[in-house]
Amino acid sequence: MADQYAQSGEDMSTGIPAIRWDEPPEGPVVVLLDQTRLPGEEVELVCTDAPALVEAIRSLAVRGAPLLGIAGAYGVALAAARGFDVDEAAVALAGARPTAVNLSVGVRRARSAYDAALARGAVGEQAAEAALAAARQLHREDAEASVRMAGHGLALLDELLPGGGHRILTHCNTGYLVSGGEGTAFAVALAAHRAGRLRRLWVDETRPLLQGARLTAYEAARNGMAYTLLTDNAAGSLFAAGEVDAVLIGADRVAADGSVANKIGSYPLAVLARYHHVPFIVVAPVTTVDAQTPEGADIEVEQRPGYEVTEIAAPSMPVTGAGGGIPVAPLGTQAYNPAFDVTPPELVTAIVTEEGVVSPVTAEALAEVCGRSRGATVG
Template sequence: MADQCAQSGKDNRSPIPVIRWEEPPEGPVVVLLDQRRLPAEEAELVCADVPALVDAIRTLAVRGAPLLGIAGAYGVALAAARGVDVGAAAAELAGARPTAVNLAVGVRRALAPYRAALAGGGDRRQAAEAALGAARALHREDAEASARMARHGLALLDDLLPGGAHRVLTHCNTGALVSGGEGTAFAVALEAHRAGRLSRLWVDETRPLLQGARLTAYEAARNGMPYTVLTDNAAGSLFAAGEVDAVLIGADRIAADGSVANKVGSYPLAVLARYHRVPFLVVAPVTTVDATTPDGASIEVEQRAGHEVTEVAVPWTAGAEGGGGIPVTPRGTRAYNPAFDVTPPELVTAIVTEEGVVSPVTTGALAVLCDRSRQVTI
């Protein structure tokens, strides 16, 4: 089946789901909120096959570690329902963004019951239903995990920063746009806001694709939070002025030793935070911890197209290979464009998960947390 993606506009005044499964007469589809078009326009992307969904993942129409896991699971269910080669579709989905461990976790989550149903004598329809059930369960679980992370994170903030008027700096986007619930790091800030204990949310622009300026500011405005956007290179000035009480970021992969891969620009914030004695907190579900990746040096860091740096497009709607934006560098300029950087565990004050807080961040402490999570799940 050829790629099929269609777009439909939505009323800006009413929030819409970031991902959902639908079954129109022409067959099942995965519907996404197209994050490339925010904040200018809320538009949905309707993906009727796996190649379309993979393209949406690679071009950041859908993004963020927990949400990529959900998208991967729904992608397996879509392949099963459409009757294509599920194994090949799963491999394509899992490799779409190599640094984000949740994507592969979500793919495996739906693939396992699909294969088990077939092995148990079920037909392809029953196997497809098993995959969809797993995807929906993952979606629900992520929403529940988000709420628990928010509570754990606010309790930690209150413990570290007695007084209650928290000024928090965040990087990239970690709210409802990356989650089945209200997010990871952003959800903690939102919990503080609802409790009357958020004085200011400082929002890094997060260049080159401006996920902070476009997406985090969009979510903060929707929730009535006190926020201010700054260029990434202004963060040092903010720390020096004593205006940051804590840094809150998410994670795309956490190695077994506690090294954290997150949107590029996170590591410099950790260095600044350590120098200025400011807590640096990572908020992520347990599924983001990858025990098979021993340390930060073992994390594969995705390298993205140079045009994302050498051109500017707002809203960003270019494909993975093309450009089409306004040039900001001389023709032929080469660009260094890693999607992520890696923060070593010694610079991380704590990792906040749905199962609790790890501090200090060590291999042993993370292993205990993951073992406890598996026991709870079972």
């Protein structure tokens, strides 16, 4: 069950967190900043059970691979704390979005802690506390990983592009809205900004749901960054004009061979970057690397509803479409709407993790870097 109430924050450091655990008198809840309402209004979505959190994940009220892992862990803890069926909650949460591997990783972390507590003879409340402790630990680890990725990423940019004045193109949204900290790829750009070495952040609008226009621009503006929004299909002309020094994106899953699944539109940027001799850099924590997925062709790509393409969401205007939006295509139009595409490792200049940089991107190098972390999924 979910409820909503509005609230606004003064700045990024004291504003509304993307996710938090709360314990009001009515019982524990998971509270989300509803990303579907940004940038127009900052509204928190209060989830009192796992089904509400599953719906929030599917509707993209909460999104982004690292944050989905945190949400999955908190969801297991919520089910345990409220006395619901933990097995059922774990299965539903892990399957809410198939491509983002962090979601199932987070669910497993909290579920394993819960099961281990029960095996030690803990009663329900104690086992629930163990699940919550695991979720909070994952949240802390992700925040720490964000700081380390930003440092490694900025060092790599300075190595590849000596002299500063970086002009960075990014796709989708990879800031604090997807993370326990300041994000993945966006955190690197933010570090460059703070160091005085970011000349321009080019923000792809990221169709069809405009995560770049709605969310990345929102984060860039709140941090005082120099940024410019562009339509996705304007990227080619930007490369041709020599206005891009590097592409920085995040990832929802990295296969064992280094293939990268990220928001649809990422692969064309990689092709453009290769043709124009521009570094194409992926920034993701090791929890996004999945050793159980051997190569890119094995990544399950989520197919989203067609109405996300055939309609435009505009809450302030009358709606007549099946998805609650304004129709922009004839009734009955079929739409192809994959949520992600897959970039092969040979088009990726480097993968930046909290454990270091993988470049060139090979299965062996990826396994070696991720193996430094106890939380790695590469083994």
